[in-house]
Amino acid sequence: MTATTVGTAATAWRACPIAEGCGTSVAGRLRDVGASGRARAAEISHPAARARFVVGRALLHGMVAERWPHRHGPELGVELDAFGRPQPIAPDGLEVSVSHTHGLAVAAVSRVGAIGIDVESLARTDLPEAGAWLTARELRRLAALPHSERRTQLLHLWVAKEATLKACRRVGTTTLRGIEVWARRDRDDAPVGGDVAAVAEMGWVDDAPGAVRVGRDRALVTFDATDPLAASAEVAWYTVADGYLVALATSVSAPPR
Amino acid sequence: MNTDDLRALVIEVLSGIAPETDPALVDPTVDLRDELDLDSMDELNLITRVSERLGIDIPERDYGKLRTLDSAVTYLANRLGASAA
Ligand SMILES: CC(C)(COP(=O)(O)OP(=O)(O)OC[C@H]1O[C@@H](n2cnc3c(N)ncnc32)[C@H](O)[C@@H]1OP(=O)(O)O)[C@@H](O)C(=O)NCCC(=O)NCCS
Numbered sequence: 001m002t003a004t005t006v007g008t009a010a011t012a013w014r015a016c017p018i019a020e021g022c023g024t025s026v027a028g029r030l031r032d033v034g035a036s037g038r039a040r041a042a043e044i045s046h047p048a049a050r051a052r053f054v055v056g057r058a059l060l061h062g063m064v065a066e067r068w069p070h071r072h073g074p075e076l077g078v079e080l081d082a083f084g085r086p087q088p089i090a091p092d093g094l095e096v097s098v099s100h101t102h103g104l105a106v107a108a109v110s111r112v113g114a115i116g117i118d119v120e121s122l123a124r125t126d127l128p129e130a131g132a133w134l135t136a137r138e139l140r141r142l143a144a145l146p147h148s149e150r151r152t153q154l155l156h157l158w159v160a161k162e163a164t165l166k167a168c169r170r171v172g173t174t175t176l177r178g179i180e181v182w183a184r185r186d187r188d189d190a191p192v193g194g195d196v197a198a199v200a201e202m203g204w205v206d207d208a209p210g211a212v213r214v215g216r217d218r219a220l221v222t223f224d225a226t227d228p229l230a231a232s233a234e235v236a237w238y239t240v241a242d243g244y245l246v247a248l249a250t251s252v253s254a255p256p257r
Numbered sequence: 258m259n260t261d262d263l264r265a266l267v268i269e270v271l272s273g274i275a276p277e278t279d280p281a282l283v284d285p286t287v288d289l290r291d292e293l294d295l296d297s298m299d300e301l302n303l304i305t306r307v308s309e310r311l312g313i314d315i316p317e318r319d320y321g322k323l324r325t326l327d328s329a330v331t332y333l334a335n336r337l338g339a340s341a342a
Pocket residue numbers: 052053056057083084085086097098099100101117118119162165166167169171172175176295296297298300301320
């Protein structure tokens with residue numbers, strides 16, 4: 001599989017298998033991560049963790065560069081803010097996010113507001129005990145599902161929450177239990193800032209037909225049920241090559257803290 | 258339980274989370290993510306399993322204090338009032 005891009009000119013995300021480095025070896029990809037990326041890579045002693053970082057950062061740099069063909073060199077880089085959040089060195093309205101798991105890196109860019117992306121392998125079975133990161137309502141909904149559906153549902157909740165934390169700039173300030181994920185059909189009055197269906201429908205696959213399926217019926221709304229300054233976001237899920245689950249959080253409706 | 262016991266317990270839990278590596282060989286001052294290829298799911302597993310084994314509640318605001326082996330041991334020792342080995 002080569003890199004797969006989903007989205008529009010305004011909001012897009014791309015997936016890249018880590019082993020292939022999107023056509024270039026991981027070592028070769030080090031050229032594409034800028035000086036700060038190379039410095040960060042040197043700090044990561046575990047080879048697989050380093051490879052994931054390098055492929056993810058290179059993917060992000062590539063997407064940023066495509067949006068600014070007139071720019072060169074250091075201007076095109078991505079740096080981390082004080083909270084570890086990636087941002088273009090010259091942001092110019094562009095928001096970015098990145099995630100990686102064993103085997104796949106994904107990166108997202110948006111010209112129309114905050115964005116957060118998260119990926120997990122659908123084969124993952126070592127999910128933390130649900131009580132540690134789900135709200136009481138989420139636990140009840142989970143318990144109502146057949147056993148055979150619970151692990152997949154948990155993976156959907158996990159990536160949705162992590163993508164939302166990234167998009168809402170709440171990493172480290174809001175916990176996973178401070179976010180609640182709602183199926184759109186569960187709650188008609190959910191405080192959404194946009195059209196969830198539109199987000200879910202934006203996807204198409206440019207160079208790997210069939211590799212990405214848009215989980216339109218699974219588009220959900222997330223918001224912070226306990227926080228008077230609640231932020232909300234819209235989440236769409238995608239499966240990549242049948243092996244990975246991606247959540248994309250957009251349309252953040254409240255200013256970050 | 259002294260700090261050596263706590264270190265051994267954290268290493269034992271890490272061995273279950275990252276079975277392909279040897280947590281006993283990690284640099285105790287370096288971020289476990291970088292040394293053992295842990296992600297946030299692994300981190301939450303570490304926290305919930307350690308808190309279960311020790312019978313203590315680790316509040317979410319303290320999660321960042323368990324990022325290296327040394328800082329995890331220091332944090333747990335403070336919570337338990339443990340003596341140095
Ligand atoms: C930051 C966090 C969301 C990363 O999740 P993860 O599954 O470990 O890793 P992912 O591959 O999905 O994402 C990693 C990327 O997140 C990005 N990131 C880190 N901090 C971020 C922040 N404050 N805001 C937005 N993005 C951030 C980084 O770009 C990082 O990639 P890089 O290291 O290659 O630059 C996660 O570690 C976290 O802190 N979650 C908080 C919720 C929680 O309680 N987790 C459980 C125990 S720690």
